Amino acid sequence: MSAGRTAPRVLRAGAVWLVRLVVTVLGVLTLLFFLLRLSGDPAAVLVGPGGSQEDIDRVRTELGLDLPLWTQYGTFLGDVARLDFGVSPHTGEPAISAVLARLPLTLQIVGATLALAVLVGVPLGMLAAARARHASARAVTAAASIAQAMPNFVLGLLLLLVFALWLGWLPSYGAESPLHAVLPTLTLAAFTVARVVRLVRAGLLEAIEQDFIRTVRAKGGGRLRALARHALPNAFPPVLAFLVVDSAYLLSSTVIVEQLYAYDGIGKQLVDAIFQRDYPIVQATVFVVAVLVVAVSAIGDVLGALVDPRVRREAAG
Amino acid sequence: MLEVKDLVVTAGGVRIVDGVSFEVRPGEVLGMVGESGSGKTMTMLAVAGLLPGPARITGGTAALYGTELTEARLERIRGRRIGFVFQDPATSLNPLMRVGAQIAEVLRIHGLGRTAARRRAVELLEQVGIGPERARVYPHELSGGMRQRIVIAMAIALRPALLIADEPTTALDVTVQEQIMRVLRAAQRETGAATVLVSHDLGLVSEAAHRIAVMYSGRLVETGTADEVLGAPRHPYSAALMRSRPRIGAGRGPLPVIPGHPPAPKSRPPGCAFHPRCPVALARCAQEVPPLAGGVACWAVQDG
Ligand SMILES: Nc1ncnc2c1ncn2[C@@H]1O[C@H](COP(=O)(O)OP(=O)(O)OP(=O)(O)O)[C@@H](O)[C@H]1O
Ligand code: SF4
Ligand SMILES: [Mg+2]
Numbered sequence: 001m002s003a004g005r006t007a008p009r010v011l012r013a014g015a016v017w018l019v020r021l022v023v024t025v026l027g028v029l030t031l032l033f034f035l036l037r038l039s040g041d042p043a044a045v046l047v048g049p050g051g052s053q054e055d056i057d058r059v060r061t062e063l064g065l066d067l068p069l070w071t072q073y074g075t076f077l078g079d080v081a082r083l084d085f086g087v088s089p090h091t092g093e094p095a096i097s098a099v100l101a102r103l104p105l106t107l108q109i110v111g112a113t114l115a116l117a118v119l120v121g122v123p124l125g126m127l128a129a130a131r132a133r134h135a136s137a138r139a140v141t142a143a144a145s146i147a148q149a150m151p152n153f154v155l156g157l158l159l160l161l162v163f164a165l166w167l168g169w170l171p172s173y174g175a176e177s178p179l180h181a182v183l184p185t186l187t188l189a190a191f192t193v194a195r196v197v198r199l200v201r202a203g204l205l206e207a208i209e210q211d212f213i214r215t216v217r218a219k220g221g222g223r224l225r226a227l228a229r230h231a232l233p234n235a236f237p238p239v240l241a242f243l244v245v246d247s248a249y250l251l252s253s254t255v256i257v258e259q260l261y262a263y264d265g266i267g268k269q270l271v272d273a274i275f276q277r278d279y280p281i282v283q284a285t286v287f288v289v290a291v292l293v294v295a296v297s298a299i300g301d302v303l304g305a306l307v308d309p310r311v312r313r314e315a316a317g
Numbered sequence: 318m319l320e321v322k323d324l325v326v327t328a329g330g331v332r333i334v335d336g337v338s339f340e341v342r343p344g345e346v347l348g349m350v351g352e353s354g355s356g357k358t359m360t361m362l363a364v365a366g367l368l369p370g371p372a373r374i375t376g377g378t379a380a381l382y383g384t385e386l387t388e389a390r391l392e393r394i395r396g397r398r399i400g401f402v403f404q405d406p407a408t409s410l411n412p413l414m415r416v417g418a419q420i421a422e423v424l425r426i427h428g429l430g431r432t433a434a435r436r437r438a439v440e441l442l443e444q445v446g447i448g449p450e451r452a453r454v455y456p457h458e459l460s461g462g463m464r465q466r467i468v469i470a471m472a473i474a475l476r477p478a479l480l481i482a483d484e485p486t487t488a489l490d491v492t493v494q495e496q497i498m499r500v501l502r503a504a505q506r507e508t509g510a511a512t513v514l515v516s517h518d519l520g521l522v523s524e525a526a527h528r529i530a531v532m533y534s535g536r537l538v539e540t541g542t543a544d545e546v547l548g549a550p551r552h553p554y555s556a557a558l559m560r561s562r563p564r565i566g567a568g569r570g571p572l573p574v575i576p577g578h579p580p581a582p583k584s585r586p587p588g589c590a591f592h593p594r595c596p597v598a599l600a601r602c603a604q605e606v607p608p609l610a611g612g613v614a615c616w617a618v619q620d621g
Contacts (some may be wrong), residue, residue: 210401211406212411216422217367218365218395218396218401219422219471220394220397221396221397221422222392230411234413308412309455
């Protein structure tokens, strides 16, 4: 409540966040390190089918793959601390720069999806709740059910067929212009927007039954004020919790969606890297995604506390 | 001056309020009593246009100073000409909004500027006995009694002509009840509002009310001054209700209770709804509904 306690509280939340970041990223990368080492010999792949045993051994020594696993792991951790994930054996580019170069394209479609969820999903959810018995509200709810049930590769193919092949309105593959982001975004966003519509609708229908809404009406507040100013913030926490979890899910969905539209974000890059056993790229991608996921959940915590004073108090301990 | 005439409220095809008429004069406190489910809350929610979803007004009128309280008019004057204090202060405030802002909101809705509203909200807090520094706290940081003071502050903010308090102390600790009643009565006297005080608690009503209305199964069965109804109730139900009231120094014997249960509105008996429980019921009581005449709705009183 008082300003004096705000600073230590923020510091403490920051420290908790940092620990979470380190534990998550380290855990994920460690798991990945051992999985990759167990899944085959990268040296043989790099050299190719025509290479001799000597070539393979040479590559192995160059990459340090002949050293004991624990030594390799130690070196790996040291490299991670310096954000050095090595050089892509295919392009010769540092892996982390290659991933960061592609990241904006992925953030573009994931960010646009989250923006649609808020700018389209929330108002539609409000409409569906405000006129629950009206035909328009029923149509919105029904459309949301369908969109939510559809796997995104099916939807992606459908959109591709209609808008790119039949109508020719939008490009079907590549990532050269913002227009190229439209179909991947729609494919990603369908589920998220639909879910937000349903969560907002359900949350509002529950909230408007509450006594404090009647109080607003007793004060002379109109239905719109009661809905938007009072019911909506109270319906917000489950929506926020969903969006935080969904962000991680969206990032992983880009693997499929970017592949489908040959959209050059980190999802497609990751799939290519896996097929080419490009460990540095795979590791750098996983690192970046893990950091993003932890960051999103930290942002979610901050927003949640901003909306609900009771959470703020709990967080302060 | 509130005048309610033949008010009928229907929910799911059942008349949960069945032809209620009463008046409250300026500065007067009307105590509305009756067992649980007798329709006290629904009557007053109907007057304020705040009925819950399934319930609708299907007959009668209510007028404030001669102007009929239509839905459209209520939308404009609720909060300004009519203030409402609800039963449960734990749930009647928005948990996500500072209490000062919730008081200021009623002023903002009715046209005050931001700073003026904020300043007046602080005054109102003081009027209900809360320090101005509490304007910035959230409801969960306040006790039940404090929250009810906030609700009272909102209800009287614009000096309403009609103040409705529905069981304002029922959800509170006994020790706090008296304080809240003091705050409420002071506010009532200060604003001069015509006031309806709904309560189970006859002790509380006898202290605060000038006149009393007794409800049974959605109908008004007796009205009169507090002295008349409490001291010499004429309707057999009112009489039974008064006898069942605990009195200081009245001996230790078990309290007399009215045998049987009040009927749910959908299984309300024909004729006088009280007749299955009435010790003095006549033959016609089961056939014809007694009209409210001379302040009593009872065949035995009217014929006798
Ligand atoms: N939301 C609702 N929808 C339909 N019927 C309702 C609703 N709320 C209450 N009722 C019915 O209306 C009748 C009157 O209820 P009301 O709440 O007015 O009684 P009350 O006299 O205020 O009782 P209490 O002393 O328990 O507050 C009850 O019999 C109940 O069955
Ligand atoms: S009308 Fe008849 S049943 Fe009803 S209270 Fe009077 S005597 Fe009793
Ligand atoms: Mg009630």
